[in-house]
Amino acid sequence: MADVATDVIAIIRKKVPGDKQDIKMSDKLTELGIESIDALEMIFDLEEKFGIQIPYNANSAATDFSTVGDVVKAIEKLKGEAS
């Protein structure tokens, strides 16, 4: 599933301020500088890219996207459910 990780990192990179190239799976989204509106746009881009629905609600910790790896894992799981 390395391709999912590559695509997810490409989408996340667009929301990271500055010109940071080396985004690692263990990087925390907040430490990368991704704020609430960036996160909304990132989720939209991910849903469009992978044709999935991410059950994310800003008022609930049910979907916890703490690190880049968390996002990749969630997308892989949702992709699996969709196919």
Add this chain to the structure above:
Amino acid sequence: MNWPNRVVVTGTGIVSPLGLDTRTYWDALKEGKTGIALPTVVPSELLQKEVVAEIKDFDPKRYFEERAIAPLDRVSQFAVVAAREAAASSGISFEDGLADRTAVIMGTGVGGANTLEESYRRLFIENASRVYPLSVPKVMPNAPASQVSMHLGLRGPAFGVVSACSSATHAIGLAFQMVRAGIADAAVAGGAEACINLGSLKGWEALRVMASDTCRPFSRDRKGLVIGEGAGAVVLETLDNARKRGATILAEVVGFGMTADAKDLTNPDVNGMTRAISQCLADGGLTAEDVDYINAHGTGTLANDQTETRAIKAALGERARQIPISSTKSMVGHALGAAGALELVAAVMSLRDQVAPPTMGYLGPDPACDLDYVPNMARDVAMDTVLSNSFAFGGLNAVLAVRRPH
């Protein structure tokens, strides 16, 4: 500051999911009824299970001649019906020149959202080559103000106010300032919203803040906000005029504060909220000790409710822990540009009856929300001065203070 006039509320009007007049609405709020359910106007398979607070029993034919309905978007229909009730209940006569000196200020978040949606549907789905001829004047966000002015024959300053969820509070606050300063002798002010349609709900879904169960302001396990619709209006006039004509004075408007966060587009800022509350108190010559009750903005989102709690504590200090605070959005949802008017009318009725309506859907305390939110049951409260808070996307804050007539 020495203003020429004191300003009083002598009439109220309501169109809400819990009733199409002030009395039905207020009785329902006191009883803790909720108007929240799955939407009926949009097929549920197109949505993500969010609930809304729709007005299901509004028949425009009850209020307007057949030929007058088509040029009125639902948002303007609501505005005119609420304004008519406000004028009728105040018993005010706009004759003898008062019509020329009466302002109409109506807030809305979106304007004629259903007309816009219908035009897009015709163009992009039905491939129609033209849209309804009055689409433009139905959609414009000043349509509610214009229609109220036309239907009531009011010819003073008239305009719409647009500040998302604070629109109606800004509208009533501006009307208060104008009457207080002698720029207008009376005003019909409030707000209206009618944007429960597929396009709007999809927009809200994408913000990821919609509740799928109900609106639970300040509660643990709250899941977000619930979109509502409706209108509220008040008649404001000078204390002198109200006394001269022997009107029933419902409340005196004593203070208004407004600020901008100048920070985040969607995340509220405690400093912006705090300054709005403090400015409102200063404007009314009030201290924290004077505040007896707050009708909160209380949307049911994680961010608003904890930030609003912090702001109330920052602005009122120790007094914050002694006063009841309720969010009537727990019953009628968040009617965006109408919310401030629905809530000010609730606050005025709270003063009249000395009752704080409940915050429904409350499951238990959230450690970040540690004040008295009047959970799940209305309460008798001795109150002389109350606040009504509104805090909008874009960081636009507005707070009104009203007092029992003295």
